[in-house]
Amino acid sequence: MGMKFTFVIEGGNFSKAGTASSEVKKILKQLNVDPKIIKRTVVSLYEAEVNVVAHAFEGNMNVEIFPDKIVVRIEDKGPGIPDIDMAMQIGFSTATPEVREMGFGAGMGLPNIKKNSDRMNISSTINVGTQLEIVNYLK
Amino acid sequence: MEKAHFYHALKVVKEVCIGCTHCMNVCPTSAIRVKNGLAVINKNACVDCGECLNACPVNAIIVEQDDFSQIFSFKQRVALLPTVLLGQFPNDISEKQIYSVIQELGFTHVYEVDETVDILTEATNTYMNKHHQERPFISSFCPAIVRLIQVKFPALVEHIIHLKPVIDISALFYRKKLKDEGFTDDEIGIFYVTPCAAKIAAVKSPVGEDKSFIDGVINMDFIYNKVLLSIKQNKTSGSKYELNKHMSRRSIGWTLTNGEASQYAGRCLAIDEIHNVIEVLEKLENEEITDVDFLELRACDHSCAGGVLTTENRFLAIERLRKRADWYHRNKPIILEEKEVEKYRTYLLGNISIKNIEPRSILSLDTDMMEAMKKMEKINRILKVLPGIDCGACGAPRCQALAEDVVQGKAKMTQCVFLQKMLTKEGLITPQESFDISENTWGVKRFEKKSLNDH
Ligand SMILES: Nc1ncnc2c1ncn2[C@@H]1O[C@H](COP(=O)(O)OP(=O)(O)OP(=O)(O)O)[C@@H](O)[C@H]1O
Numbered sequence: 064m065g066m067k068f069t070f071v072i073e074g075g076n077f078s079k080a081g082t083a084s085s086e087v088k089k090i091l092k093q094l095n096v097d098p099k100i101i102k103r104t105v106v107s108l109y110e111a112e113v114n115v116v117a118h119a120f121e122g123n124m125n126v127e128i129f130p131d132k133i134v135v136r137i138e139d140k141g142p143g144i145p146d147i148d149m150a151m152q153i154g155f156s157t158a159t160p161e162v163r164e165m166g167f168g169a170g171m172g173l174p175n176i177k178k179n180s181d182r183m184n185i186s187s188t189i190n191v192g193t194q195l196e197i198v199n200y201l202k
Numbered sequence: 203m204e205k206a207h208f209y210h211a212l213k214v215v216k217e218v219c220i221g222c223t224h225c226m227n228v229c230p231t232s233a234i235r236v237k238n239g240l241a242v243i244n245k246n247a248c249v250d251c252g253e254c255l256n257a258c259p260v261n262a263i264i265v266e267q268d269d270f271s272q273i274f275s276f277k278q279r280v281a282l283l284p285t286v287l288l289g290q291f292p293n294d295i296s297e298k299q300i301y302s303v304i305q306e307l308g309f310t311h312v313y314e315v316d317e318t319v320d321i322l323t324e325a326t327n328t329y330m331n332k333h334h335q336e337r338p339f340i341s342s343f344c345p346a347i348v349r350l351i352q353v354k355f356p357a358l359v360e361h362i363i364h365l366k367p368v369i370d371i372s373a374l375f376y377r378k379k380l381k382d383e384g385f386t387d388d389e390i391g392i393f394y395v396t397p398c399a400a401k402i403a404a405v406k407s408p409v410g411e412d413k414s415f416i417d418g419v420i421n422m423d424f425i426y427n428k429v430l431l432s433i434k435q436n437k438t439s440g441s442k443y444e445l446n447k448h449m450s451r452r453s454i455g456w457t458l459t460n461g462e463a464s465q466y467a468g469r470c471l472a473i474d475e476i477h478n479v480i481e482v483l484e485k486l487e488n489e490e491i492t493d494v495d496f497l498e499l500r501a502c503d504h505s506c507a508g509g510v511l512t513t514e515n516r517f518l519a520i521e522r523l524r525k526r527a528d529w530y531h532r533n534k535p536i537i538l539e540e541k542e543v544e545k546y547r548t549y550l551l552g553n554i555s556i557k558n559i560e561p562r563s564i565l566s567l568d569t570d571m572m573e574a575m576k577k578m579e580k581i582n583r584i585l586k587v588l589p590g591i592d593c594g595a596c597g598a599p600r601c602q603a604l605a606e607d608v609v610q611g612k613a614k615m616t617q618c619v620f621l622q623k624m625l626t627k628e629g630l631i632t633p634q635e636s637f638d639i640s641e642n643t644w645g646v647k648r649f650e651k652k653s654l655n656d657h
């Protein structure tokens with residue numbers, strides 16, 4: 064048994080980046096999840112959300128909450144990631160100057176997600192999109 | 203969990219409250235409901251910010267204060283004034299007059315709270331160096347913000363600087379000073395003149411301390427009226443500023459916006475007004491804001507100049523305080539009090555820490571996660587039936603809040619006026635039952651027969 068929630072992420076709209084992760088945060092607080100786990104989860108979701116906004120066209124955040132874990136799938140339609148190992152490296156970024164102008168594009172997002180999640184799976188198809196799965200255990 | 207009982211100075215006066223929902227709709231922690239035609243404040247959720255008092259159209263929400271005559275149960279009676287008090291009075295009233303009227307009220311000593319600011323800035327610098335892993339640091343200055351973080355942002359509690367605010371450092375200082383002069387602890391009474399309800403709550407239900415260092419609180423508007431009355435009756439005037447004391451710019455500016463943030467190195471932000479603060483805390487929690495060293499967060503617009511017990515327009519008060527700071531800065535009168543504090547620096551620094559600040563989330567639906575999940579599912583089901591227009595006619599600020607109250611057993615779904623109509627139409631409740639429910643929410647008085655022709 065688990066609870067499911069879905070949030071839509073708009074590509075290119077930086078003013079709304081963070082709304083989906085904030086919604087998830089609200090839910091986790093209501094479920095009395097340990098604040099430290101909430102923090103880790105929300106930080107990684109925020110990074111993932113911003114990646115969709117910054118690098119893809121549109122996406123979804125699917126959240127499933129089980130008694131023992133939180134599973135989040137972020138799927139987008141977009142250019143995809145040609146070399147995932149490279150993208151995972153600290154400091155690697157293909158962000159445009161405009162994106163950097165907004166304070167993003169340090170190449171820290173994916174490494175930060177890895178740091179703040181218990182499990183992370185990423186798969187991508189060029190010119191189709193990217194799927195990212197983040198799992199955090201509650202105990 | 204901390205003490206189950208939380209003191210709040212804000213009270214709804216039953217005889218005056220018209221149960222109009224203004225306060226309910228502005229409360230940042232959704233602490234207010236309307237029942238039987240009266241606003242009711244949930245003690246666990248209230249953070250004493252005073253938004254409700256400001257919103258009330260009939261002044262039904264008041265700040266309860268201690269009986270003034272209590273000061274006379276002490277031999278030594280110290281009045282601690284907030285610096286914003288000095289900004290409340292018209293320009294032609296001198297500081298000497300203000301001080302002497304307060305003394306005439308019965309105090310043996312009159313001091314300004316922010317005179318010990320230097321001790322705190324030193325301790326804060328040391329603290330931030332020592333606990334650098336807890337960056338960003340959040341000031342413990344505003345009690346409403348400390349409480350807000352406890353109830354709504356439990357993950358951020360550890361970022362609050364665990365040091366006494368200036369008010370407690372000053373209380374400690376003057377108490378110790380009097381003790382060194384030979385008075386016993388119970389002969390010394392320290393009274394704080396407060397610009398807000400939050401400071402009263404901090405004195406009556408301290409966070410991170412076993413007991414308060416302040417013996418009582420006096421509302422600032424009370425002092426304001428006493429001073430003005432006395433001065434209007436026997437007008438004497440002298441020089442505007444005191445010559446035998448010195449207030450540093452730092453002390454005078456401390457309770458104004460940027461008073462703290464301007465004192466530390468690194469990236470420091472000053473944010474005032476509770477909704478602005480909530481926005482920033484949300485971002486901080488998501489780590490959308492990183493690389494900040496120090497956050498000065500205050501519940502009131504323009505910080506303490508906007509406290510609920512201030513009487514003067516906040517912009518005028520700030521202007522006066524800035525002038526005052528400039529005057530002392532330019533004329534550098536004899537630095538008396540400062541030297542006095544110096545003698546106690548080691549003592550005060552040694553007693554400046556506070557204990558744990560406990561998170562006490564009001565957001566979780568149940569301590570047991572499985573139960574919480576069940577409740578959340580129920581809430582979502584209820585929300586599908588409610589109209590979603592947040593009209594407040596059920597006595598809760600939003601449909602979401604009513605749904606939560608229902609699931610927590612604090613309200614009935616039929617309080618929703620839309621559901622009542624539907625249920626009546628379908629014959630599931632009688633018109634009388636529907637009427638009774640509304641009477642329970644809005645009180646009998648609200649339904650007394652009024653004729654359109656009466657005026
Ligand atoms: N959803 C995505 N779609 C397409 N490319 C992506 C996606 N997510 C990440 N990438 C690619 O991986 C790179 C590294 O991502 P990462 O999040 O680590 O850094 P960034 O987004 O460039 O900068 P930062 O997250 O620090 O602001 C990105 O520059 C981008 O090329």
Ligand code: SF4
Nearest residue numbers: 229248249251252254
């Ligand atoms: S003081 Fe603030 S938190 Fe308390 S009931 Fe009033 S508005 Fe709500």
Ligand code: SF4
Nearest residue numbers: 344398500502506509
């Ligand atoms: S900003 Fe100042 S006046 Fe307002 S609640 Fe906080 S401490 Fe009180």
Ligand SMILES: [Mg+2]
Nearest residue numbers: 113114172173
């Ligand atoms: Mg990124």
